[in-house]
Amino acid sequence: MVRLHLPYDEGDLDRLEVGEEVLIDGVLHVGRDQVHRRLCDMIARGEEPPFDFTGHGIYYMGPSPAPQGHVIGAAGPTTSARMDPYSPTLVAHGLRLMVGKGPRSREVVDACRIHHGAYLYAYGGCGALYSSLIRSVRTVAFPELGPEALLELHVVDFPAICMIDSRGRVYGSK
Amino acid sequence: MTLQQRIEEALCSAVRTLPAQCEALIRKTCDEERSTAGHSVLSAIVRNIDMASSSTLPLCQDCGMFLCFVEVGRDSRADVGRLEDIIIDACRRAAHRAYYRSSVVAEPVYDRVNTGDNLPPVIHWEVVDGDCIRISFLLKGFGSENCSSVRMIRPTDGEEGVVGAVLDMVRAAGGKPCPPMFLGVGIGGTMDKAAVLSKKALLREAASRHPDERYARLEERLLDEVNRLGIGPGGLGGDHTCLSVCIETYPTHIAGLPVALSVNCWAERKAVIEVIGGEVW
Ligand code: SF4
Numbered sequence: 022m023v024r025l026h027l028p029y030d031e032g033d034l035d036r037l038e039v040g041e042e043v044l045i046d047g048v049l050h051v052g053r054d055q056v057h058r059r060l061c062d063m064i065a066r067g068e069e070p071p072f073d074f075t076g077h078g079i080y081y082m083g084p085s086p087a088p089q090g091h092v093i094g095a096a097g098p099t100t101s102a103r104m105d106p107y108s109p110t111l112v113a114h115g116l117r118l119m120v121g122k123g124p125r126s127r128e129v130v131d132a133c134r135i136h137h138g139a140y141l142y143a144y145g146g147c148g149a150l151y152s153s154l155i156r157s158v159r160t161v162a163f164p165e166l167g168p169e170a171l172l173e174l175h176v177v178d179f180p181a182i183c184m185i186d187s188r189g190r191v192y193g194s195k
Numbered sequence: 196m197t198l199q200q201r202i203e204e205a206l207c208s209a210v211r212t213l214p215a216q217c218e219a220l221i222r223k224t225c226d227e228e229r230s231t232a233g234h235s236v237l238s239a240i241v242r243n244i245d246m247a248s249s250s251t252l253p254l255c256q257d258c259g260m261f262l263c264f265v266e267v268g269r270d271s272r273a274d275v276g277r278l279e280d281i282i283i284d285a286c287r288r289a290a291h292r293a294y295y296r297s298s299v300v301a302e303p304v305y306d307r308v309n310t311g312d313n314l315p316p317v318i319h320w321e322v323v324d325g326d327c328i329r330i331s332f333l334l335k336g337f338g339s340e341n342c343s344s345v346r347m348i349r350p351t352d353g354e355e356g357v358v359g360a361v362l363d364m365v366r367a368a369g370g371k372p373c374p375p376m377f378l379g380v381g382i383g384g385t386m387d388k389a390a391v392l393s394k395k396a397l398l399r400e401a402a403s404r405h406p407d408e409r410y411a412r413l414e415e416r417l418l419d420e421v422n423r424l425g426i427g428p429g430g431l432g433g434d435h436t437c438l439s440v441c442i443e444t445y446p447t448h449i450a451g452l453p454v455a456l457s458v459n460c461w462a463e464r465k466a467v468i469e470v471i472g473g474e475v476w
Contacts (some may be wrong), residue, residue: 083256083296084256084296085252085253085256085296086295086296087294088294089251090251091250094252094253094296095254097243099257100338100371122338122370122373123370123371142429142431144235144236144239144240144243145236145338145370145429145430145460146240146243146255146257146336146338146460146461147242147255148253148254148257149243149246149253149254149255150242152246153250153252168296182431192431193431193432
């Protein structure tokens with residue numbers, strides 16, 4: 022088990038080993054399909070993205086509404102494969118840490134190897150558990166997307182398992 | 196309580212708590228799993244179950260699409276038009292009260308605009324013997340539903356053909372449906388009938404056995420062979436890929452053998468409301 026504090030320092034991702042359990046603390050950004058498309062469009066147009074990618078990670082998630090007394094509703098991972106067409110571009114531009122569920126494309130693995138990125142698996146369906154580990158939520162951009170907006174979370178002891186490490190090693194493959 | 200309130204209460208609790216049998220299977224599996232990653236996944240699921248049942252949080256952010264089966268006794272005096280209104284209203288109120296995520300779009304191909312209230316439900320009606328009404332729900336998440344499918348195999352393919360088709364579909368699903376999964380298999384009828392049967396199979400008590408011994412043995416064989424695929428909890432490898440296989444069958448055509456598989460994730464959220472004597476109001 023290793024701890025990863027976000028924003029991470031240069032070299033922190035290189036210390037994650039495939040198959041290892043990781044506990045994340047700190048600032049974690051959230052975005053799914055629409056956010057990915059928009060971030061890539063902004064990059065293509067040469068615009069500044071709405072947050073500095075350096076040291077940050079993106080969690081693929083779309084929460085349920087927050088019940089009274091909670092900062093957010095159920096907040097488990099969504100299927101990462103849908104972000105595969107966009108992730109290599111974002112990794113190349115510095116958004117090198119990804120958190121979601123399910124396998125990734127060859128291109129995402131290559132992007133991790135080339136740019137020293139990493140992909141972590143968050144426990145599928147564990148929406149209530151992850152909700153309880155989120156201390157605060159702030160909308161960073163695209164509020165019009167509702168539950169798909171770009172968010173910034175503050176997380177504590179957020180558990181995950183390293184699926185692709187910065188050397189391009191993939192969990193479960195020989 | 197009115198029927199509408201009973202349905203609403205059942206749906207409010209179904210999104211946060213699993214049926215006792217499903218929860219027991221998950222806890223037992225967690226104790227038995229030998230793979231390290233698989234055990235971590237199951238421990239997280241158990242923590243999640245405890246968290247949701249002791250709070251107002253849903254088990255999973257994908258609270259699913261309401262899938263409803265209504266069995267109406269032919270001797271009940273049910274006014275089915277009114278019954279449908281009651282069911283839809285109860286879904287709407289539960290989705291709001293229990294903080295369901297709105298996961299339904301009004302039109303599937305072009306606009307895909309969210310309906311905002313997780314409606315409409317999918318409702319199947321069936322006339323059965325007796326005077327009772329039985330309303331069953333599955334809160335069907337789509338990470339797993341996207342792995343469900345139908346195969347039309349040859350009538351001579353027999354048991355081996357059925358097993359081959361199911362294993363093929365489960366292999367293609369891999370870790371996507373948040374395993375350990377619950378499987379419903381529908382065999383016979385037409386393509387659509389097999390699909391509906393596979394959902395009815397999921398509604399049976401998990402791990403209960405088919406009354407026909409041959410199908411009961413087939414359920415056990417499928418459970419065993421699926422687990423031997425080694426997909427494991429969360430798809431991270433391990434002993435437990437599947438917790439239950441239930442089969443439902445129907446007569447079919449001489450030229451066909453439809454086999455449908457409905458895949459459900461570990462979050463097998465269900466509710467059943469019975470109206471004894473069929474008195475709706
Ligand atoms: S497959 Fe089931 S447990 Fe997994 S995210 Fe979807 S609804 Fe939740």
